Amino acid sequence: MSTSTSQGVRLEAVSKTYGSETVVRDISLTIPQGEFFTLLGPSGSGKTTTLSMIAGFTLPDGGRIHIDGKDATRAPPRDRGLGMVFQNYAIFPHLDVFGNVAFPLNVRKVPKPEVAKRVAGALEMVKLTSFEKRFARELSGGQQQRVALARAIVGHPPVVLMDEPLGALDKNLRYHMQVEIKEISRRLGMTVIYVTHDQEEALTMSDRIAIMNRGSIAQIGPPREVYERPGSAFVARFLGEANLIAAKREGGALRGAGGAWFEVASDRPQAAGGQVFVRPEKVSILPEGGAPSANQIAGTVRHTAFLGNVVRYEVTLPDGQIVLCDATNASGTVLRQPGEAVRLGWQRADALLLEA
Amino acid sequence: MPLRLAAKWALIAPALALLLLLFITPIGWFIWESLTELGSLEEVWLETQAVLGSRAILGAILNTNGIALTVTVMVLVIGYPLSYALSRARGLAFSLVLLCIVIPYFTSVIVRTYAWMVILGRNGLINQILLGLGFVSEPVDLLYNRTGVIIGMTYVLLPYMVLTLYAAMKAVDQRLLQAAEGMGAKPMAVFAKVFLPLTLHGVTAGSLIVFILALGFFITPALMGGPGDIMMAMLIEREIELSHNWPVAALMTIVLLGITLALYALYGRVSDKAEGGFAR
Numbered sequence: 001m002s003t004s005t006s007q008g009v010r011l012e013a014v015s016k017t018y019g020s021e022t023v024v025r026d027i028s029l030t031i032p033q034g035e036f037f038t039l040l041g042p043s044g045s046g047k048t049t050t051l052s053m054i055a056g057f058t059l060p061d062g063g064r065i066h067i068d069g070k071d072a073t074r075a076p077p078r079d080r081g082l083g084m085v086f087q088n089y090a091i092f093p094h095l096d097v098f099g100n101v102a103f104p105l106n107v108r109k110v111p112k113p114e115v116a117k118r119v120a121g122a123l124e125m126v127k128l129t130s131f132e133k134r135f136a137r138e139l140s141g142g143q144q145q146r147v148a149l150a151r152a153i154v155g156h157p158p159v160v161l162m163d164e165p166l167g168a169l170d171k172n173l174r175y176h177m178q179v180e181i182k183e184i185s186r187r188l189g190m191t192v193i194y195v196t197h198d199q200e201e202a203l204t205m206s207d208r209i210a211i212m213n214r215g216s217i218a219q220i221g222p223p224r225e226v227y228e229r230p231g232s233a234f235v236a237r238f239l240g241e242a243n244l245i246a247a248k249r250e251g252g253a254l255r256g257a258g259g260a261w262f263e264v265a266s267d268r269p270q271a272a273g274g275q276v277f278v279r280p281e282k283v284s285i286l287p288e289g290g291a292p293s294a295n296q297i298a299g300t301v302r303h304t305a306f307l308g309n310v311v312r313y314e315v316t317l318p319d320g321q322i323v324l325c326d327a328t329n330a331s332g333t334v335l336r337q338p339g340e341a342v343r344l345g346w347q348r349a350d351a352l353l354l355e356a
Numbered sequence: 357m358p359l360r361l362a363a364k365w366a367l368i369a370p371a372l373a374l375l376l377l378l379f380i381t382p383i384g385w386f387i388w389e390s391l392t393e394l395g396s397l398e399e400v401w402l403e404t405q406a407v408l409g410s411r412a413i414l415g416a417i418l419n420t421n422g423i424a425l426t427v428t429v430m431v432l433v434i435g436y437p438l439s440y441a442l443s444r445a446r447g448l449a450f451s452l453v454l455l456c457i458v459i460p461y462f463t464s465v466i467v468r469t470y471a472w473m474v475i476l477g478r479n480g481l482i483n484q485i486l487l488g489l490g491f492v493s494e495p496v497d498l499l500y501n502r503t504g505v506i507i508g509m510t511y512v513l514l515p516y517m518v519l520t521l522y523a524a525m526k527a528v529d530q531r532l533l534q535a536a537e538g539m540g541a542k543p544m545a546v547f548a549k550v551f552l553p554l555t556l557h558g559v560t561a562g563s564l565i566v567f568i569l570a571l572g573f574f575i576t577p578a579l580m581g582g583p584g585d586i587m588m589a590m591l592i593e594r595e596i597e598l599s600h601n602w603p604v605a606a607l608m609t610i611v612l613l614g615i616t617l618a619l620y621a622l623y624g625r626v627s628d629k630a631e632g633g634f635a636r
Contacts, residue, residue, distance in 0.1 A: 054536055057537075076537070077534075077537050077538045078540045084538045086531060086535055087528075089533050090534075090535035093532075106549075107536070107541040107542070107545045108540050123362040155540075315455060323364060
């Protein structure tokens with residue numbers, strides 16, 4: 001339990017197999033000290049198993065895990081010195097808030113006055129001062145979450161693991177806690193390894209995100225990069241709504257349905273075609289008239305969804321593909337009705353060519 | 357879905373009627389008949405003083421509680437690790453252990469008591485082994501004394517403790533144990549600071565059940581005990597069958613019933629608390 005002169009966490013070709021099923025395949029990662037790192041993926045993608053191997057609850061079949069510069073591949077969980085927040089909070093029902101938060105210190109035989117001081121500090125940080133005598137059953141979901149958080153940080157561990165810690169909270173509270181967790185992690189300079197299947201949460205909180213799919217890392221990078229520059233259709237779709245428009249290469253140009261042609265920021269010149277990726281909010285409805293140019297398509301509004309700050313249009317292209325367009329509800333916006341013909345367009349910088 | 361009050365009573369009614377007819381009525385009638393035999397309230401009071409002042413009866417009360425307490429401790433000491441093993445076992449191992457534990461349930465009291473005599477007697481299995489190995493020079497008395505009573509009752513009452521503890525242990529959220537380990541607790545600390553406190557209500561409930569059942573034991577102490585191991589149930593039987601002294605038997609019945617009901621009330625509170633307290 002040292003403070004911030006730590007070296008973070010490193011995984012080298014870590015694998016885990018259950019029977020004939022490989023749950024985690026050759027994962028290598030380096031997470032520097034102080035980084036907020038998120039493992040994001042659908043259920044069954046191996047993110048929880050990966051976290052469990054870092055925690056020491058699951059032993060890898062192959063590869064090495066280094067924590068704080070030391071090889072911890074086979075070390076028992078108690079010797080890894082990690083803070084942990086569990087999915088179900090795992091608050092001890094027989095202990096009050098003080099007892100719960102003091103637990104990691106008590107089992108490590110920290111002297112009593114020191115325990116009292118540290119617990120008070122941790123509870124203050126999660127704004128639960130004066131709740132010391134309460135039991136879990138007397139706390140709301142959000143308060144239990146805070147107890148779990150206080151318990152994870154009370155020993156000042158260099159690395160804190162969090163397994164879908166906000167999954168059970170309602171939306172407002174979740175946003176609140178996201179901000180708070182982020183704030184605390186920054187203040188304490190801790191490395192956080194965070195597991196979630198909620199892409200919005202991952203984008204909001206992380207310094208870097210690893211998107212996992214079927215036991216492997218599909219892409220790794222800062223939120224904006226993975227969101228705007230996805231390397232595959234899977235990542236593009238998983239991180240939010242994505243338009244993936246079929247395109248063929250004809251005479252050097254990428255052509256789509258209805259005579260449209262596309263120019264993209266990052267092309268794959270060798271490919272005979274693929275899917276043009278563009279986020280719905282980068283697509284706009286063009287005014288009538290104007291000369292045809294690249295990255296314009298014509299279609300018919302199929303559905304108009306008024307979401308408040310945004311209006312989402314589903315537009316059908318001549319070949320039947322559907323393109324989403326999120327228009328901000330700026331002043332003077334006229335809503336397009338289903339059946340109306342519209343022209344859509346976007347900037348070259350916002351489009352990529354992905355494998356079909 | 358919570359049941360309506362009327363529906364609850366309708367479900368309990370048959371059992372209640374049966375108890376009323378076959379248990380409460382005869383006991384009430386027995387006590388009433390026996391005490392009215394004495395004539396006046398003053399007579400009842402004098403008789404009560406005599407009963408409570410009698411050395412034989414006081415001795416039986418102390419014996420009964422002492423034996424029940426010893427048996428409860430023995431059952432707990434043997435039952436806790438056994439229940440833990442059971443809560444961890446799977447498949448064939450689970451079935452075998454469970455079978456071994458519940459077999460005494462299904463065996464006739466007489467049969468299993470006589471089986472103990474074969475094992476514990478002066479020429480029994482244990483003494484032959486002890487003599488053969490040279491640990492003792494002459495047979496050890498394991499029967500017709502306190503040791504015999506304790507062994508026999510412990511065996512009979514073990515399943516009640518094990519099944520109660522098993523239920524409590526199965527209900528422990530395994531993730532809490534994992535969490536404790538992740539927070540740096542060594543296996544002994546996980547046990548002492550998490551597992552034991554979370555199963556303590558099972559220990560209390562199981563101990564109360566065993567103690568209550570032990571209070572009323574009759575056949576086992578009668579067959580396996582000696583002259584110094586008279587328990588209350590035996591004394592009551594003796595007063596009725598041999599001395600025909602119904603008033604004394606009735607007063608002793610009241611004492612035994614009183615202790616039992618008081619403990620049941622305690623048990624009710626403990627199990628209520630366990631249900632409400634650790635519910636997730």
